[in-house]
Amino acid sequence: MIFVDTSAFLAIENRLDAHHSRALSLRDAWLKKGQTLVTSDYVCMRVIRSFGLEPGTPLSFNLGRRFGIASFFESSMLPPKS
Numbered sequence: 001m002i003f004v005d006t007s008a009f010l011a012i013e014n015r016l017d018a019h020h021s022r023a024l025s026l027r028d029a030w031l032k033k034g035q036t037l038v039t040s041d042y043v044c045m046r047v048i049r050s051f052g053l054e055p056g057t058p059l060s061f062n063l064g065r066r067f068g069i070a071s072f073f074e075s076s077m078l079p080p081k082s
Contacts, residue, residue, distance in 0.1 A: 002030055004039045009047045 004027075011023035030037060048054075 001036045001038055004037050004043070006043050006046045006050070009039075009043070010050060 007019075008023050008027070011017040011019040012027060014020060017023075027037070
């Protein structure tokens with residue numbers, strides 16, 4: 001299981017980012033190996049807001065589809081801390 005943070009999403013999307021090629025290579029290699037990529041709702045919100053969008057709007061959902069989030073992320077709830 002690999003946690004994907006905001007910087008990875010931004011590097012994957014921004015072709016001018018110094019880490020763009022490496023981020024793509026790592027993502028593709030991990031997926032090829034069958035790794036589970038995880039992130040948090042907080043990271044998703046930060047990515048969406050970094051593009052000047054509001055979470056929950058049609059444009060933010062389009063951004064999620066553009067990242068291909070649905071194709072390599074599984075959504076699940078973590079149990080509350082006791």
